[in-house]
Amino acid sequence: MLLSRVADSLYWISRYLERAEHTARVVDVAVDLGLGRGSTRDDGTIDLLYTSLELPISEPGSLAVAAFFDAANANSVLSCITVARENARQAREEISSEMWQQLNGLFLRLKQMRGDASRTPRTHFVSRSVIEGVHLFHGITDATMGHGEGGQYLLAGRYLERAMATARLLDRFMGRAFDGPSPPDQAGLVALLRSCSALEAYCRHYTADVRPERVMEFLLLDANFPRSVRFSASIAESALRSLGRLSGRRAGGDAERLAGRLHASLDYGQVGEILDGEPHLYLTDIGRQCARIHSALYRTYILYSIDTALPA
Amino acid sequence: MGSTVRGPWLHASLPGPPALKEGSAGPGPESRFASYELGAPFDEMFDAAGDVRPHCRSLLDELLSSSATDLRGRQTEADKAFLAQGITFTVYGDDQGAERIFPFDLLPRIITGAEWATLDRGLTQRLTAINLFLKDIYHEGRILSEGVVPRSLVYSCKHYRREMRGVSVHRDIYVSVAGTDLVRLENGRFVVLEDNLRVPSGVSYMLANREVTKRVFPGLFNRYNVTPVAHYGQELMATLRALAPLSRAEPTFVVLTPGVGNSAYFEHAFLAREMGVPLVEGRDLLVHDNIVYMRTTSGLRRVDVIYRRVDDDFIDPLAFRADSILGVPGLMNAYRAGNVALSNAIGTGVADDKALYAYIPAIIRFYLSEEPILANVETYLLERPSDRAYVLEHLESLVVKAVGESGGYGMLIGPHSTAKEREAFRDRIVADPRNFIAQPTLSLSRAACLIDDQIEPRHVDLRPYVLFGDKVRIVPGGLTRVALRKGSLVVNSSQGGGSKDTWVLRD
Structure with missing residues (x-):
């Protein structure tokens, strides 16, 4: 038994945490690239990374700080952590105290870092602490909270957000690689892999021979890598299937059906085929499908109309 | 207020000043009590002669053997624990959304088992009578017909709910959760200051304070035999169970x-x-x-x-x-x-009206034919012409309260007021006498607190939580609220108050 409002909060806790983690990692890669290239602007990889986050472009130094701490930007890391924490407060009786304390501690540390960041913008340490903080939260969740309905909302939110983020990043890079005039830059591809924490895993799979179509294949279609779109879709699908079963609402299979379809299309997809077609459209369509899954989830479990649910 | 006694008890009651720990910085332990004044109010730790009360002996020893740095460290640890748990409130008007913890005083307030036994019986008696009273006034109104409580007083109360007339309440339990504010007077006796019968709050602080105190004073806690409070949630659940409609199996x-x-x-x-x-x-x-x-x-x-x-x-x-x-x-x-059952029932606020409070002893005698175990504070009803005349003459020595307010608002504390404030209150009283009561300025007891590395006494009250379901359940202790500002008598958190852990001992 789970209140609809609390289910909504659980779902958004993990979506916002996923977004914070993703932003922290992308900014970390962008800052690192900037360091390697002196004061001159690079070929645009840094811009690509930042624009994928939908942040306003300004000076590189301040941009990283803004990506972490700008309160006016709803996608900044601090904003995401703040909203995740507010949602956790709303779901306080559903999550464990250990989870709450971890999230609350992360929020308090980050607020403290905001004060320090204006003096010494060593953003790498901020990144590390956000990423580790979020990982720790997932570990604590796994170890202290029941893996029932509430846990499935956490999973659904986390993996839907992840599928969308990876697809969007791929689209920014691959749109250029396959549609644009210039061939993809090796360093850019490495930056893309690192932004998904995928460089080591990629090398183990393909060796350090980094090629655009392989990067595309790995981040989009790999069955086992935890940040690939296919893997994310498969976890989201299984979470939604569990929700249908646990809530006893068989009629609510729409979200499950849409997630299943997305997962199947990735299961049976092939990179050559996708690249021969229109990769940009393919990738943006993944985002659209995720949005439809989200709406179906809300229609079925959270914002359903009363007359459909009254006892006979 | 009263004479200052500077530490004679230290020499009278200790074999000798304890040796400072090696390497401890700062002033010695004796000077930590340098500004500890024993005055007219009852002191929870020392008797009038300045000797430590036997049940506070171990606490005193702990304080004397801890360095200032050590105590400060424990206070920091405690504050951090509250912050980490998110036991905070938001400061309004701060666009950073600053969150603060409620001030927590490190030192436990200790109550003996014998003292508690009286409180337990008194609270049980009081809440039993209050529930009978609420049933009566919303049904046949015997107590009103017999003139024990004036009809007009009940019907003019803003918390009286006409909608509850004739409504049958399961098991006749109107108030299932009460928070009764007690204060201890100069003579050491507890009296009831007010009953909170609507949605009393603060019980989570009772529980959180205990958790934190155990963590920062593990040794001291072990040396005492303290009755536990952690089962409050289970007691509340058992109480709510008793309210469930019988027709519902689960x-x-x-x-x-x-x-x-x-x-x-x-x-x-x-x-x-x-x-x-x-x-x-x-x-x-x-x-x-x-x-x-x-x-x-x-x-x-x-x-x-x-x-x-x-x-x-x-x-x-x-x-x-x-x-x-x-x-x-x-x-x-x-x-x-x-x-559906509600806890508390609708309309219970009529019984914690500050004017009706004056009738609680009569209510206890009326329904239970017993003498009240816990006394009330002497209360003047400003609706009565004789009381009003007296109060208006003596505003500078009395406390005047608006009957419907809580949280320490709408109060005039005579001895701490200016002539202008008294004038303003006089006008309000004359305009609407039913809305005010007056009480003598009480000398609340004081307990030892850690204030800027010094141990100083501060005024405290006690709010035990009384549960009324299948039976009366009172978790021993309650929330001790403390007026952290020197000399202040207002313990409400909205007005500079804090809280501390309350230990009820098993004798």
Whole structure:
């Protein structure tokens, strides 16, 4: 038994945490690239990374700080952590105290870092602490909270957000690689892999021979890598299937059906085929499908109309 | 206030000044008590001669053997624990959304088992009588017909709910959760200052304070035999169980909160978690055919018992304030139909009206034919011409309170007031005498507190929580609130008050 409002909060806790983690990692890669290239602007990889986050472009130094701490930007890391924490407060009786304390501690540390960041913008340490903080939260969740309905909302939110983020990043890079005039830059591809924490895993799979179509294949279609779109879709699908079963609402299979379809299309997809077609459209369509899954989830479990649910 | 006694008890009661620990910095332990004054108020730690009370001996020893740095470190640890748990309130008007913890004083306040036994009996007696009184005034009104309590006083109370006339309440339990404020006077006796019979709060602080105190004073805690409080959640659950309609085999319980914006939200979530029941807001509930449902991911689910932390005024916009967005439209009808139980019942506030308070001893005698075990504070009802004349003559020595206010607002503390404030109050009293009562300025007892590395006494009260269901259940202790500002008598958290842990000993 789970209140609809609390289910909504659980779902958004993990979506916002996923977004914070993703932003922290992308900014970390962008800052690192900037360091390697002196004061001159690079070929645009840094811009690509930042624009994928939908942040306003300004000076590189301040941009990283803004990506972490700008309160006016709803996608900044601090904003995401703040909203995740507010949602956790709303779901306080559903999550464990250990989870709450971890999230609350992360929020308090980050607020403290905001004060320090204006003096010494060593953003790498901020990144590390956000990423580790979020990982720790997932570990604590796994170890202290029941893996029932509430846990499935956490999973659904986390993996839907992840599928969308990876697809969007791929689209920014691959749109250029396959549609644009210039061939993809090796360093850019490495930056893309690192932004998904995928460089080591990629090398183990393909060796350090980094090629655009392989990067595309790995981040989009790999069955086992935890940040690939296919893997994310498969976890989201299984979470939604569990929700249908646990809530006893068989009629609510729409979200499950849409997630299943997305997962199947990735299961049976092939990179050559996708690249021969229109990769940009393919990738943006993944985002659209995720949005439809989200709406179906809300229609079925959270914002359903009363007359459909009254006892006979 | 009173004469200053500077540490004679130290020499009278200790074999000799304890040696400073090697390497400890700062002033020695004796000077930590340098500004400890023993005056007219009852001191919880030392008797009038300046000797430590036997049950506080170990606490004193602990304080004398701890360095200033050590105590400061423990205070920091305690404050951090509250912050980490998110036991905070938001400072309004701060755009950074600054969150503060409620001030917590490190040193436990200790009550002996014998003292507690009297309080336990007195509180049980008082709440039993209050429940009989509420049933009576909402039904036949015997106590009114016999003239023991004036009819006009009850009917003019703003918390009296006509809607409750003739409504039968399961088991006749109106107040199932009460928080009674007690103070200890110069003679060492506890008296009742006020009853909180609507939605008393603070119990989560009683529990959180204990958790933290155990952690920062493990050795000291072990040397005492302290009765536990951690089972409060189970006791509350057992109490709510007794309220469930008998027709429902597997009743559903919820805690109803006004929402995250409420200053007691932490407590609402805490109690829901302790009991393992959902924490709902008004928007999660709906009423259909006089049945209350909550919106769950599995569809609508019937609700049987609501531990509500929303005031009467806001609980149902169809019955009470129409502008409330916190409530549940139609809840009052479902309640009247007997389809849902509320804790506390609607309309209990009439019994904690500050003017009606003066009649509680008479109410106890009327229903139970017993003498009250816990005394009231002498109270002047300004509606009575003779009382009013006396009070207006003596404003500078009395405390005047508005009957419907709480949280330390709407009060005039005579000895701490200016002539201008007294004039303003005089006008308000003359304009609406029913709305005010007056009491002598009480000398609240004082307990040792850690203030800027010094041990100093501060005024305290005590709010035990009384549960009334299948039987009366009182978790020994309660919340000790402390007026941290020197000389202040106001313990409310909204006015510079803090709290400390309360230890009831097993004798």
